[in-house]
Amino acid sequence: MRLTPGPPREIDLDGVDLFDLDLYTEGDPHPVWDAMRERAPLHHQVLPDGREFWSVTRFEDVCRVLGDHREFTSERGTVPTHLGTDDVAAGVLLTSTDPPRHTEVRRPLGAKLTARAVKSWEDSIRRTIVRFLAPALDGEPFDLAEQALLLPALVTGPLLGIPEKDWAELVQLTAMVTAPSDPHFRTGSEAATLAIAHHELVTYVREWVLSRRKSGFEDDSLLHHLMNVRPGGAPLTDEEIALDGYSILLGANVTTPHTVSGTVHALMERPEQFDKAQADPTLIPNLVEEGLRWTSAACNFMRYAVDDVEIAGGTIPARGAVVAWIGSANRDASRFPDPHTFDITRANAKRQVAFGFGPHFCIGAPLARLTLRVFFEELLQHFGSIEPAGEPQHLRSYFIAGMTHLPITAQKRRTP
Template identity: 35%
Template sequence: MTSTTAPAVDLTEVDLTDPSWFRDGPPHELFARMRAETPIRWNETEHFGGFWSLTRAAEIAAVSRDTATFSSHAEGVFVQRDQVAPLDLVRAVLLYKDPPEHTKYRKILQSAFVPATVAKMEDDIRAVVTRVLDDVIEQGACDWTQDVAVRVPLLVLAELMGIPEDDVPRLYEWTEQIEAAQRAIEPAQAVETFMAMAMYLHEQVERQAAEGNSDSLVMRLRAAEVDGETLADPEIMTFFALLVFAGNDTTRNTTSGGLLALLEHPEQLEKLRADPAVIPQAVEEILRWTSVVNYFVRTATTDTELAGQPIAAGEKVMLWYASGSRDEAKYADPQTFDVTRSEHDHMAFGGGGRHFCLGAGLARLELRIIFEETTRRLHEIEQAGEVQRLQSSWANGLTSLPIRFRAGARVG
């Protein structure tokens, strides 16, 4: 992945909320300089006030683990209070909760994501990936992002939620609308989207209850009980919205960025082909390398300090996971893409605290199957056109990756 950094840039002038820094992907040279020179740096912005920019893994992990001092609930997880939707609305979402509320809800919700439940999805996910590849394989060319990376997580989520496949285009539209709202300077764009999702989910609950479908995530969550607590329908709705937001374009962007990294390092792609047993390890390196959620934000609840830097109550800290995943203190040669790397302590799924990605097991499974089936069935893959990128400082994603290939072994 390339970087947009001129080595001589004056760091005091840099505003990392300006998407032009991310035009060619995250500015990794700039992050490296910040880690070395000003790892806790005040960043004034044009539109949203200022925040402390944290670029080293150590501080990102420390903040992630200290939810009492660094809140997700007080001011949300973006720089701007009402980013995506009004804070008072989205505060009900798990990602925005602090303990003890967060602990209670996470306990109920994670019952649906325990490893045994996720492992049971392997056959269904392989069937989805097989079908998506079947649709492109005879053409010998496709847009990897639009034809494969977009479709797989949407179809998996529909399967998980017991949603009819005909409704997948609606899930896609909602994902795009929430993502666009995240990038908008004018906040609170996604309220209508959330309302539409609430109405849709209500219909789904009624339909699935009438059909006696007890196996879908929606119905399992309705039945789930922890310490005598159950989830009300509006809580299931907010969780559904979070899954659409958190589970879709993250997996898509990792799938897109992962193949691009492999095409840019053909000797690494060859290692996956030569020995598919390497793929789980390669998935970890792809997660580290792409680290597609560039950041989340926390707000200090009290005057505190980080590595000697005073942080005042009410000030925001931005956790640059994209930088933490390439911290020299954690990784030998972090700017090298190496699918056989043994250190896997990356920050693609967050800084390791209570909000650590709930869908990490599912995402890893989807990515493993995508790269297993792709390396088995698509041979001599080449980039066949220019890569298009999302213009965002928060999401590291591609909107187009044209490829061509030779069809290899068939399924079965």
């Protein structure tokens, strides 16, 4: 989807289809969300097949839906792709589990992923990123979006405990989960694409665990850690390990690449922002926060209302599905003045909710922040300028806002 909105246009909110994939591939959703925040902060849509959902788009409403599990449960699924079908992994998969069980399992996993814990990975992440960027410096066109899909695998592979030879396949599978209709990833029908990817990923983790048990090999990796945690006094079941391992793979792979591409694209369109960051590298952490706000790669998450609930001037009926549009919350003018201006010096950029909000706040956020900071430190250190070398191509997904192609050409920086 376009991250810089096009010219203003008339929006008919009764006729708008938020699940129209063309809106995200070719279109411009921001003016739609602007109109929703303004005129219909609780929006209701019925799909042609009869399924229906409510949407919240304002910052405070998005935080409330994501933050309050008593009013809005995760236990029937959290991804709009599965709207109307209760999650078969409810209460087992961490992202589809409410507190208190959620808290119990999350705590020991999160301990491995705090900012302090991931800090020890900084040097190896930096070496990986320097290697990743090197081919872009020869002056030839470099497809940043396509290459970036592999970046999280390069960075997190050793941390998760997954050998390099498996990553290309895993990246393909996680991409199939997030954009099953995108021609780059689709295999047969959308349902078949999703099922193949889920099946292969869950099986991969199951077999990883089986072979670890057999060999007795132990290491410091996150997947191995899953085998050893004892939330509430008992180890995770094999099904929990497989599903949470799947979830960690997915979280690691499918958002960071799009934050990289979207932020580089924003800098390319605004050379003055690029120059500002290059002149003052202390701005880089804030550039990362603004890039997260701007791209909002995880565009939305879904919850189900437990009982009738009053929100945003209306009522969501008990058992109704509600989509919390993170991409819209991060452009809410009541929080972020001139929200459609990309400004690396924005005072409160860090208040963005690109990692979500509440109990399910992204468990990998410290690692993502570290990776993005190192990425932009190295980029600004070595690149004198970046120019577009073709049109970007956007991911065919209403769930992940991203790019499949972003051709660039870069010039080496002369006096770093």
